[in-house]
Amino acid sequence: MATIQHPYLMFLGDVPDQLAAKTAQGIVHWRRDWCAGQLRLDGAKADLKLPDMTVDEAAEAGVKTVIVGVANRGGRISESWIPVLVRALEKGMDLASGLHRRLSDVPALREAAAAHGRQLFDVRHPARDFEVATGVKRPGKRLLAVGTDCSVGKMYTTLACEREMRRRGMKADFRATGQTGIFIAGDGVSIDAVVADFISGAVEWLSPANDPDHWDLVEGQGSLFHPSFAGVSLGLLHGAQPDVLVMCHEPTRRHMRGLPDRALPDLADCMEANIAAARLTNPDVRCVGFSINTASLDDRAAGEYLASVEDRFGMPAVDPFRNGAGPIVDAIV
Amino acid sequence: MATIQHPYLMFLGDVPDQLAAKTAQGIVHWRRDWCAGQLRLDGAKADLKLPDMTVDEAAEAGVKTVIVGVANRGGRISESWIPVLVRALEKGMDLASGLHRRLSDVPALREAAAAHGRQLFDVRHPARDFEVATGVKRPGKRLLAVGTDCSVGKMYTTLACEREMRRRGMKADFRATGQTGIFIAGDGVSIDAVVADFISGAVEWLSPANDPDHWDLVEGQGSLFHPSFAGVSLGLLHGAQPDVLVMCHEPTRRHMRGLPDRALPDLADCMEANIAAARLTNPDVRCVGFSINTASLDDRAAGEYLASVEDRFGMPAVDPFRNGAGPIVDAIV
Numbered sequence: 250m251a252t253i254q255h256p257y258l259m260f261l262g263d264v265p266d267q268l269a270a271k272t273a274q275g276i277v278h279w280r281r282d283w284c285a286g287q288l289r290l291d292g293a294k295a296d297l298k299l300p301d302m303t304v305d306e307a308a309e310a311g312v313k314t315v316i317v318g319v320a321n322r323g324g325r326i327s328e329s330w331i332p333v334l335v336r337a338l339e340k341g342m343d344l345a346s347g348l349h350r351r352l353s354d355v356p357a358l359r360e361a362a363a364a365h366g367r368q369l370f371d372v373r374h375p376a377r378d379f380e381v382a383t384g385v386k387r388p389g390k391r392l393l394a395v396g397t398d399c400s401v402g403k404m405y406t407t408l409a410c411e412r413e414m415r416r417r418g419m420k421a422d423f424r425a426t427g428q429t430g431i432f433i434a435g436d437g438v439s440i441d442a443v444v445a446d447f448i449s450g451a452v453e454w455l456s457p458a459n460d461p462d463h464w465d466l467v468e469g470q471g472s473l474f475h476p477s478f479a480g481v482s483l484g485l486l487h488g489a490q491p492d493v494l495v496m497c498h499e500p501t502r503r504h505m506r507g508l509p510d511r512a513l514p515d516l517a518d519c520m521e522a523n524i525a526a527a528r529l530t531n532p533d534v535r536c537v538g539f540s541i542n543t544a545s546l547d548d549r550a551a552g553e554y555l556a557s558v559e560d561r562f563g564m565p566a567v568d569p570f571r572n573g574a575g576p577i578v579d580a581i582v
Numbered sequence: 583m584a585t586i587q588h589p590y591l592m593f594l595g596d597v598p599d600q601l602a603a604k605t606a607q608g609i610v611h612w613r614r615d616w617c618a619g620q621l622r623l624d625g626a627k628a629d630l631k632l633p634d635m636t637v638d639e640a641a642e643a644g645v646k647t648v649i650v651g652v653a654n655r656g657g658r659i660s661e662s663w664i665p666v667l668v669r670a671l672e673k674g675m676d677l678a679s680g681l682h683r684r685l686s687d688v689p690a691l692r693e694a695a696a697a698h699g700r701q702l703f704d705v706r707h708p709a710r711d712f713e714v715a716t717g718v719k720r721p722g723k724r725l726l727a728v729g730t731d732c733s734v735g736k737m738y739t740t741l742a743c744e745r746e747m748r749r750r751g752m753k754a755d756f757r758a759t760g761q762t763g764i765f766i767a768g769d770g771v772s773i774d775a776v777v778a779d780f781i782s783g784a785v786e787w788l789s790p791a792n793d794p795d796h797w798d799l800v801e802g803q804g805s806l807f808h809p810s811f812a813g814v815s816l817g818l819l820h821g822a823q824p825d826v827l828v829m830c831h832e833p834t835r836r837h838m839r840g841l842p843d844r845a846l847p848d849l850a851d852c853m854e855a856n857i858a859a860a861r862l863t864n865p866d867v868r869c870v871g872f873s874i875n876t877a878s879l880d881d882r883a884a885g886e887y888l889a890s891v892e893d894r895f896g897m898p899a900v901d902p903f904r905n906g907a908g909p910i911v912d913a914i915v
Contacts, residue, residue, distance in 0.1 A: 297767060335688065382843065384809025410651045414587050420909075432622065443777070444774075444777060444898075445813065445814045445817065446811065446814060449813060450810065473863060476782060476820045476862055477714045477715040477716070477779075477782055478779065478782075479817065480778065480781040480813040480814060480815075480818070481778045483812050484778065484813025484814070492843040501631075507714075508716065508717060510718070511717060523736055525855075529809055529812070543679045
C-alpha cells in the first residue's frame with residue numbers, strides 16, 4: 250500500500266452515534282494536526298470538534314485524503330455518500346476507508362478515481378502480496394503490545410510509547426496492524442485480513458531491518474488466549490520478533506470479547522505464554538511492564554489497581570491515557 | 583465447496599518427474615478405488631501405475647472428475663493442457679486442481695465449464711466464507727495430528743487412523759486441511775489459504791458437531807515451532823478442539839523445512855507446547871502417541887528409534903507407513 254497522504258478530511262456520513270465514529274475519533278486524538286476538518290451529512294449524530302467543511306472547502310484548505318472513518322452495520326458504503334465522495338475525487342483528493350465493503354467495488358467511485366487519477370485506499374484489505382516469513386532476526390529494536398483480550402488498549406499503548414520515545418529524541422515508529430492504526434500511521438497492514446500463510450511474513454515486511462538503536466512499536470492484535478483469533482496473535486508475535494513486550498489488560502472486563510462464557514486469562518499466565526512463544530524468533534525477549542486500561546475505574550481504584558500489579562510483578566504498570574508511557578520507556582532504556 | 587465427485591481421472595500433463603506427481607500419488611495410495619486411470623501428455627515423466635486413458639475413454643468409464651494433481655514451478659496451468667481439459671468439460675466431467683493459479687482464471691476453461699454446466703474446483707483457494715470461531719465445545723471426538731515441522735507425515739497419520747478405526751467398525755472421518763487431503767476426502771478446507779481472522783472458524787466449520795462416539799481425524803498443518811506458519815497451526819489447533827493429539831516427527835531432518843539455520847524442537851517441548859495451547863478450547867486434551875516417519879531409516883534403525891521414543895514417553899510410537907496406526911488407536915479406545 251502506498252502511504253495515505255494528509256491533511257485529512259474526516260467524512261462521517263450520516264453516522265448514527267458517537268460510538269460509530271470511534272475510528273475517526275482515534276485519528277483525531279493521535280493526529281490532530283493531520284485533520285483539517287469534518288464533513289457530516291444531514292442526520293449525522295457525531296461530532297469530532299473539527300471545523301465543518303464541504304468538499305470544495307476541503308480542497309481549498311489543501312486536504313489530500315477524505316477518510317471514511319465510520320462504522321455501520323455490514324460495513325456498507327451508503328448510496329447517499331457517493332455524490333460527495335465522487336466530488337472529492339473530482340477535486341483531486343484520494344479516498345481511504347476502513348469499511349468492510351471496498352470503495353473500489355463501487356463503480357461510480359472506481360470510475361471517478363480512474364478518470365481523475367486518484368487513489369482508493371481500502372485499509373481493511375491488504376493491497377499487496379507478502380512473502381512467507383523467514384524467522385531470521387533483523388536489525389533494529391522492536392516493542393510489541395500484547396494483551397489478555399481484544400480491544401484492551403494495544404494500539405493506544407504503542408502510540409503512547411511512540412510519543413514518549415520521540416519526546417526523548419529516540420528513533421521510534423509506530424507500525425500499524427489494524428484499520429484505525431493505519432489511518433494514524435498513514436500506512437500499515439490490516440493483519441487479520443492477510444491470508445493465513447503470510448501472517449508472520451506480512452509483519453516482517455511491515456517492520457523491516459532498521460538502525461540498531463531504532464524502535465519499531467508494533468501494534469498487537471487479539472490475544473493468545475482468544476480462541477477466535479489466537480492464530481493471528483501468534484503469527485504477529487513471531488513476525489514482530491519483539492525485544493520487549495508490554496502486556497495490555499482491562500481489569501473490569503468480565504469475559505473475552507464476543508464470548509460471554511469465557512473468562513480472561515490470569516496476567517501471569519498470559520505474560521508467560523507470550524514470552525514462551527516469542528522466544529521462537531527472539532530468545533532475548535522480555536516483558537517490561539503492563540499497560541492497564543482503567544477507563545472504567547475512578548482515580549483511586551485505578552491507582553490501587555496499578556499499584557497492585559506493580560507489587561505483584563515488580564514491573565511498571567501504567568494507564569497511558571491517564572499518565573502516558575513514561576515508566577514503560579524508562580524500563581526499556 | 584461442494585464435494586468433488588469420483589471416479590477420478592488423474593491428469594499428469596507433461597509432468598517433469600515422479601516427485602512432481604506427489605499429490606497424485608497420495609490420492610492413488612489412499613483412494614485407489616476412486617482412480618479410474620491416468621492421462622499423460624507427450625513427455626510426461628511420471629507413472630501412477632493406473633490404466634492410461636484418453637478423455638473420451640474416461641468418459642466411457644464413468645469418470646466424474648479430472649484431477650490436475652501435479653506440481654510445477656509457479657503453479658501454472660500450461661497452454662498445452664487446455665485442449666484436453668476443455669474436452670473433459672465437454673464430455674461432462676468436472677475439473678479439480680491443486681495448483682496455485684486458478685482453473686477459473688483461464689477463460690477457455692471458465693467458458694467451457696459454464697457452457698456445459700460443469701464445476702471447476704480450485705482446492706487451494708477456499709470457495710466460501712467462514713464465520714469467526716466461537717471456541718464453544720461441540721459434541722463428537724476429535725484427533726489432531728500435530729508435528730515438529732511441516733511435511734513430517736500428519737496427513738498420512740490421520741488417514742492411517744481413519745483406516746484403522748473404520749476397520750474396527752468405529753465411526754471415523756478424515757478431515758482435510760490441505761490440497762492433497764482434499765482430493766482424498768473429496769472436500770475440506772485449504773486452511774493456510776483462509777483469511778487470518780477465520781482460521782479457527784474454518785476448522786469449526788470443517789469438523790462440525792457429531793455423534794458422541796464419532797471421531798473426526800483432523801489433518802494438521804505446519805508446527806507451533808515453525809516461525810513462518812505457527813499462526814496457522816495454532817488457529818487450527820484451537821478450532822479443532824482435539825480430545826487427542828498425535829505428535830508427528832521425522833527423526834533425520836536436520837532443520838525446519840525451508841529454514842536451513844533453524845533446528846527442530848525437542849519432542850517433549852513440542853508435545854508440551856501443543857497440549858498447553860490446545861487446553862484453551864479443550865481442557866481434557868491429551869497426547870496419545872507418536873507417529874514417526876522413518877522412511878530414511880533402515881528396518882533396524884527404525885525399530886530402535888521407535889522403541890526409544892516409547893521408552894522415553896511411555897506411549898506408543900509407530901510408523902504408520904510400516905505398521906499402520908493400530909497402537910495409536912489402541913491408546914485412544
